[in-house]
Each structure stands twice: as C-alpha cells, then as structure tokens.
Amino acid sequence: MSRIPPGLLYLTIYNTSLRPASLTSPDDEDAEEQAQILFYTARERAVSRDRMLRQVGLAKALVNFSDMFNSEQACENVHSQTRRMITIETEPDYWIHACIELAKTPRSAPSKRKGKAKEKAKSGESPAQEQIYECHDSSVHDVALRSHIMRGYDDFKLIHGSFTSILTSLGQQALELQLERFFTVWAWRWDIEQHTDFSADLGSSLHPMAPSLVPIVDDFAKVLLDEMSVFVLEPPYVIPPTTLTSRQLPPSLLRHVISRIPPAVVAQPVAPPDPPVEQATRDSAVAPASITSRGLDPSIVAQVTQKSVESAALSSFVTMSSVTRAMDPRQLKWGWPGYLTFGKGTATKAPDVPPSPADPQTSESASTAESGSSETFEIEVRDGHLDVPEQRKSIDVDRESLQEALYTPQHLSPNLSIAGLPAEEEEKPDEESPKADEVEAPNQEVPADRDDAQAISPAFSVMHKSLDVDVAEKSPPVSPAPTLRPSTIHLANSADLLVTRRRRVWQFTSDGLTVVFLSDVEGHEPSELIPRSMKMVDYLREESNRQQTKAASEKSMLPSATNILQPQSAHVLAVNGYTVSSSRPLPKNSEQLYHAKQMFQSDHDVSEVFSRGQNPQHWHVAKRRLEIIDQPDQAQVYMEIARKESNLTDVDNEVAAVVRSFVEQDDGRGLLVEL
Structure with missing residues (x-):
C-alpha cells in the first residue's frame, strides 16, 4: 500500500493580550477571541469562523491546563493517534501553534466489518465506505518540528523585526499583513520529512580549515571601522572573525546571505551569424x-x-x-x-x-x-x-x-x-x-558611390x-568586477532579544567565496574595500589549497584493509553556536539523537546519553558540558558509531578522541574556543 507522508493541517499565530479595537457587546466572546488571532492558514482553502475559533481555543485550553501543574514551563506538544500539536511561545504573549498529521498507510478493513457490510447490502442499505489508516508515530519528532518552526520565526524576525517591535511601531494591522505575506508562503513550502537536518539545528557550520583561515579574516577586520563587521561564506560554511560572536551572527543571517548569492554564470562563445x-x-x-x-x-x-x-x-x-x-512552394x-x-x-x-x-x-x-x-x-x-x-x-x-x-x-x-x-x-x-x-x-581607386566596407x-x-x-x-574570458548587493536586516541586541536594530548588509562573491559586510543603515557603501577584499579572498584560497595539499600528502600512505572495510563514524561538535562536522554527515532524521537532545532540554541534570539500535546496531552518543571552553554548557557533541562489535568503553573512548582532535586542531591558539 502507498504511504502518505506527514503534512501540515493548520498553523496559527495569536496574542492572548490583544483586545478588539472597536467597542463590542460584553456577551460577544467570539469577537474578543477573533481579535487575538493574528494569522491563520489551513490545508483547506476555506475554513469557517467557528472552526478557526475552536482550534485556537483548544490551543489556549491546553496551555492553561498545563500551567496549573507547572507554571514555569508551558505546554509544548500534545500527541494523539493521528496528529501532533506543537505550541511555542516565541515572545511574551505571542504563540505559534501548528497541527501536523502523522504519516499513514491505508489498510484493508477487518473481516467482521466485511460481514456487516454484506448484511447491510442484503437488507438494501448502502454500506458506508470508511478507509482505515495505520499511522506511523515515529515519522515526525517534536524536537525537529519545534526547531523548524523556530527557524521560520528567526527568518521573519531577521527580515521584518520581532512581533513586539512591529506591533509597537506600526500597529496590529501592519503586523497581520507582514505575517500573512511571510508565513503563508513558508507554511506550504514546509516539507516535514525533508526539512529535518539535525546538524543545522545546532548552529552555523564552521569551515573545516577555520584555524588557518580565521587569522586572515581577523587581519582584514582590523582595518574596518568600529561600526562595521565582516565575515566570509563558502556555502554552507562560514569563516567568522574572532570579534564577531555567534549571537551577532545567527544562522538566519547566513541563510539570508546564501539565498542572495547569484548563481555562477559561464559565458558561452557566440558564433557569428551566417550571411544571408x-x-x-x-x-x-x-x-x-x-x-x-x-x-x-x-x-x-x-x-x-x-x-x-x-x-x-x-x-x-x-x-x-x-x-x-516550412515555406509556401508557390513563393519559391x-x-x-x-x-x-x-x-x-x-x-x-x-x-x-x-x-x-x-x-x-x-x-x-x-x-x-x-x-x-x-x-x-x-x-x-x-x-x-x-x-x-x-x-x-x-x-x-x-x-x-x-x-x-x-x-x-x-x-x-x-x-x-x-x-x-x-x-x-x-x-x-x-x-x-x-x-x-x-x-x-x-594605386587603388574606389568609385565614389561605394564605401570602404563594400x-x-x-x-x-x-x-x-x-x-x-x-x-x-x-583569449581567456574576462570576469566582471564584483558588485556589492545591499539588503536590510533586523538584528537583536545582546541584552534584549525583543529589541531589534536595523542593519545594512553588503555582499559580493568572488572565486566561490562571499564577503559580507555588516554596517549601520546610515553608514556609507564600502565600495572602497573591494580591492582589499579581493586580496583577502586570494589569500584565503591560497591557504585553503595549501591545507588541502598538506592533508592529501599526509593521507598518501595506503590505508590498511581494516580501515577500508571498517565503517566510518559520524559526529557533530557544537561549540559557542558553531558546529564542526565529520566528513561523513550525520543522518538528517536520526530518532535517537533527537531523543537525546530532548532529554537535555527537559532535564538539566542529564549530561550523557548512550543508546543502541536494533537494526542496524549502531551506537548513538550525546554529551554536553564539555570542559573545552569557559562555558561548558555551550559545548555538545553528538555521534553515531557504526560498529556493532564496540562496547560501551570503546564508544566512550572514541567520543573522547573526537573532542581531543578538536582541541589539537586549534593548535593551542584558542581561535575556535574564542568563537
């Protein structure tokens, strides 16, 4: 039988503190409830007002009911046999509520129901054809759903600003219009099964050669003004300077810049037209x-x-x-x-x-x-x-x-x-x-009635x-000079995440690297920095090629048969908002790793999670509070070990080897730790 993938049923954004703008009757509770709904979209094109109010009322009731038992932590998700309901408080009094239908597979009806259908057919009654589905509870995970919803909120906040700032400065009508334009497109582009990347939820991907490339960006950042910052992108990797923190460089900003990188255009030689x-x-x-x-x-x-x-x-x-x-024969x-x-x-x-x-x-x-x-x-x-x-x-x-x-x-x-x-x-x-x-x-003489071309x-x-x-x-094609592409974003302050400030982004791409400048809106265009930026790109490319040649020479020795036949492990190390991954990526929808991350979020006393699957028998390890930075809570490691003969001690030693390799890669300079 064909499997139906999971899908979004409806999505709504509401604020419980809003009141109707016009005077209404005290007995009209529906008007007050409707005034609190800022955005609503559903799979059905047309939804009645009563149905919309019932769905939003259910979300409010679940939050209020859970608040009776734990006022510090509100209701986050509700499981049913066929659905998942996710509720997130992105800002004070602002809630995003999504209902997702689980993946399901149709199955045939049991034999007893077939007998009843035959009896109804003999008596002249038309049997009701009800399709029965088998739902797959493991098709979606709560942590993955929450991470993707928060990604959508961060993208909206980067482009338009926070909900609170828009409501304060522009009003409720402008906020509803901006939510309608953004989240309508975002919601129905959401492929729940395909947009589950575990590594992307941990932070921005740091360049594998960051210890060698970050000093070059630091030297260039020293010549900039105080209100201007710079970083370099080689999608999907980022090369930030040590002066730019992860809070100032959120993953939503990197996604915004990558989406604006123009595709590489290869100039094709144009043949001269044939003469008539x-x-x-x-x-x-x-x-x-x-x-x-x-x-x-x-x-x-x-x-x-x-x-x-x-x-x-x-x-x-x-x-x-x-x-x-293709022509008329009579005219030829x-x-x-x-x-x-x-x-x-x-x-x-x-x-x-x-x-x-x-x-x-x-x-x-x-x-x-x-x-x-x-x-x-x-x-x-x-x-x-x-x-x-x-x-x-x-x-x-x-x-x-x-x-x-x-x-x-x-x-x-x-x-x-x-x-x-x-x-x-x-x-x-x-x-x-x-x-x-x-x-x-x-001695050539040309008639006066003919020009030189004839x-x-x-x-x-x-x-x-x-x-x-x-x-x-x-002759080699001459590449055009790079041009700056401007855009305006909203970045939150480090002290208050609800207060956003408009910033100007200037970016240009050269030799596969994208140089990005962050400045104030009133700042001037950094066009005079393009020549220096081009030199920095050349230095980065030369250093990257040198490191690749060095790594290739170190691996020139023939590996042993054990290393060839032995399956490779995969890991991702998250430090200060940046991630360093192995050559073999982690599976995007690893259920065991999502469970470990959920345990870290729900119980602060848990620091290690070990689990092992049945088919295949892979080890899944998650550790946090690593003593490699000043703030141990900002360091985590997730790993999948694809060797069934390993025991618990071997797994622990391999995780320790990954952390030790990360520290040795920094060469004692502390660049990655400062980031």
Whole structure:
C-alpha cells in the first residue's frame, strides 16, 4: 500500500493580550477571541469562523491546563493517534501553534466489518465506505518540528523585526499583513520529512580549515571601522572573525546571505551569424571584378572567384533544402538541375564593372575573367550534389602574391596567420619576400558611390571575421568586477532579544567565496574595500589549497584493509553556536539523537546519553558540558558509531578522541574556543 507522508493541517499565530479595537457587546466572546488571532492558514482553502475559533481555543485550553501543574514551563506538544500539536511561545504573549498529521498507510478493513457490510447490502442499505489508516508515530519528532518552526520565526524576525517591535511601531494591522505575506508562503513550502537536518539545528557550520583561515579574516577586520563587521561564506560554511560572536551572527543571517548569492554564470562563445544567401551570392558575383580592379594576378582572381562562387552556391543549396519544407512552394524560385535547362545551362556571370583608368592591367584581367566566365562559374546540380568541373582544381596559385594582396596592416595583425595557407609557410615566410614596411600599396581607386566596407573583397571580409572569432575563442574570458548587493536586516541586541536594530548588509562573491559586510543603515557603501577584499579572498584560497595539499600528502600512505572495510563514524561538535562536522554527515532524521537532545532540554541534570539500535546496531552518543571552553554548557557533541562489535568503553573512548582532535586542531591558539 502507498504511504502518505506527514503534512501540515493548520498553523496559527495569536496574542492572548490583544483586545478588539472597536467597542463590542460584553456577551460577544467570539469577537474578543477573533481579535487575538493574528494569522491563520489551513490545508483547506476555506475554513469557517467557528472552526478557526475552536482550534485556537483548544490551543489556549491546553496551555492553561498545563500551567496549573507547572507554571514555569508551558505546554509544548500534545500527541494523539493521528496528529501532533506543537505550541511555542516565541515572545511574551505571542504563540505559534501548528497541527501536523502523522504519516499513514491505508489498510484493508477487518473481516467482521466485511460481514456487516454484506448484511447491510442484503437488507438494501448502502454500506458506508470508511478507509482505515495505520499511522506511523515515529515519522515526525517534536524536537525537529519545534526547531523548524523556530527557524521560520528567526527568518521573519531577521527580515521584518520581532512581533513586539512591529506591533509597537506600526500597529496590529501592519503586523497581520507582514505575517500573512511571510508565513503563508513558508507554511506550504514546509516539507516535514525533508526539512529535518539535525546538524543545522545546532548552529552555523564552521569551515573545516577555520584555524588557518580565521587569522586572515581577523587581519582584514582590523582595518574596518568600529561600526562595521565582516565575515566570509563558502556555502554552507562560514569563516567568522574572532570579534564577531555567534549571537551577532545567527544562522538566519547566513541563510539570508546564501539565498542572495547569484548563481555562477559561464559565458558561452557566440558564433557569428551566417550571411544571408542572397547577399553572399551577390558579393561573390561582385568579387572577381572588384579584385581585378585592384590590379591582382588573373590566376589569383580565378581561384578566389571559384572559391567564393562554390561556397555561395553550396550555402544556397543547403539552405534551400532545409527551408523549403516550412515555406509556401508557390513563393519559391526553384533551382532546376542541368538536364532540365534544355541546353541553356546554369551559368552565373559576374556583373560588368567599368575598368579603372589608372591600372593598365585592368582591361587584361577583366577580359581574362570574362573569357573564362562560362567555364569558371558553371555549377550543375546532379542527384542532389554540386558538380564542379575537375579542371578548376588544377589552377596554379601564386601564394606569395595572394598573401601580399590580402595583407592589410590596418585590419590584420602580422602575428595572425592567413586562412587557407599551410602551417609551414605561415611559420616560416619566404626570406626573399619584402617586408611589410617596404611594400608599396598599389594605386587603388574606389568609385565614389561605394564605401570602404563594400570595396573590400567579400572573401577577405569573411576570412577577417573568422580570424576575429578565433582570437576571441582563444583569449581567456574576462570576469566582471564584483558588485556589492545591499539588503536590510533586523538584528537583536545582546541584552534584549525583543529589541531589534536595523542593519545594512553588503555582499559580493568572488572565486566561490562571499564577503559580507555588516554596517549601520546610515553608514556609507564600502565600495572602497573591494580591492582589499579581493586580496583577502586570494589569500584565503591560497591557504585553503595549501591545507588541502598538506592533508592529501599526509593521507598518501595506503590505508590498511581494516580501515577500508571498517565503517566510518559520524559526529557533530557544537561549540559557542558553531558546529564542526565529520566528513561523513550525520543522518538528517536520526530518532535517537533527537531523543537525546530532548532529554537535555527537559532535564538539566542529564549530561550523557548512550543508546543502541536494533537494526542496524549502531551506537548513538550525546554529551554536553564539555570542559573545552569557559562555558561548558555551550559545548555538545553528538555521534553515531557504526560498529556493532564496540562496547560501551570503546564508544566512550572514541567520543573522547573526537573532542581531543578538536582541541589539537586549534593548535593551542584558542581561535575556535574564542568563537
């Protein structure tokens, strides 16, 4: 049977101290109850007013009932056979109440009920088809639900401020509007099974090489003003300075900055557009006369003309075959094969261009091109292929003259090779050929009605464009200068968590690292710090690469078979609001570790929790009050040991080894402890 995952039924936020703004009847209790509801959303699109008041009234009754037994600790969660109800007091008199439906699997009805259904069918009554579900109580955990709800509250508080500050400064209507805009989207994006990350609930992930990278950030932080702070992100890791405490750098701020990091954009080379077929054909036809008018060798003119016409005809034929299927056949001009021309052929003749009087070779070249026009420009299409006479391939080309004719100092660099010449001739030019500065430019006269772009040969223009594309592809892409992306947040003061202050965040990303500046709203834009920040990023990347090379050299020795076959353990160490995890991450929805964390929250006398599963037989250990910092309560370690042959003593020794390795990694500098 298909399993139905757990889901949110409804979510509400209310304040028990609010009263109706307008005067109401003393007997109208529903108006007073409704005035206390600031936000409500449910799985059903439309919910009646009475149902909403009953659900919120139930949450209030549970809190009041538990307050009779323990006034210091209110009701946090209520379990039923199919649901979980979570109630959190985020601020004084402000409550967030969520009802979650457990995961369930449909099952078939028992045989007795089937017999009753048959009896009802015989008597003519229609049996009620009631589906029975088997609920999974372990599908969700209270600590995970509370952690995710508090994450949503922290994100709202970072963007808009605390509930108390908004109500005091803007009023109840503005608070309801902001809650509606934020929590409606947040609630229905909440995937309860997927958004359970045990390590994320303990604090911000510290960079694995923080002992080596934190001093670099500290040196950069010394040049900043007193009201400005800086930290570096390499998602999901953070590299904070020692002057920035975890209270000033909450996990919600890191999530906000990571969400604003632009994705990496890779510039793709753009190919030049192909010239239109008609324009290419026209330019190819004009090419022989224009080149001849410049006083070139007739043999060169013949070869350039032949290549230009062949390329133009080939592009025309290929374009015609791919386009005619999507066009109206009545509007096309078909190029018929040679055997359907009735002896007239498909000769293409270059237009007549008046010879230049300044060039004595013009008439001779023009007559040569005209005499060979019927042979040079004849192209036949047979069986879908171009038929080019073989005699064109035997034309001798004076490569030295061609190179000299096509050389243009103002458009083509001497370092660039001429397309179509062999590599030997490009790298080793003829020693007898004159130098570029000794070659006298021929006396060229261009008609007044043509501009310089039209006077240049089309073959040379295409070649020059291809050279530009090759150079662009070979040159490395120039990365744009990083730009600062500003945003406004609200951070709580260290003395009072309900009082938030607006701060300005400036961030930019370079080489995979994001540098973030925290300043006052009235502060100026730290654009002048970008060059220094870029140097700091380079230092961080160099140090990170050096540490990675060092770690790789230390692990270059072949591991033993025991280390290869032995399953690796996973742990996370939380110190002062930051976490250091192993290479193998902890399971996201570890039920044993959540139980240990819940015991730490409910009973302050518990400092160690050991548990072992049945299938698989993994050890789960949780310890707190570690004597590695001045405040032992701010240090915890959670570990999963995947070795069933280990006993309790071995497990305790392995946890002690993890804590000892953390202290040795600091190299006695106390950087991680100060954080």
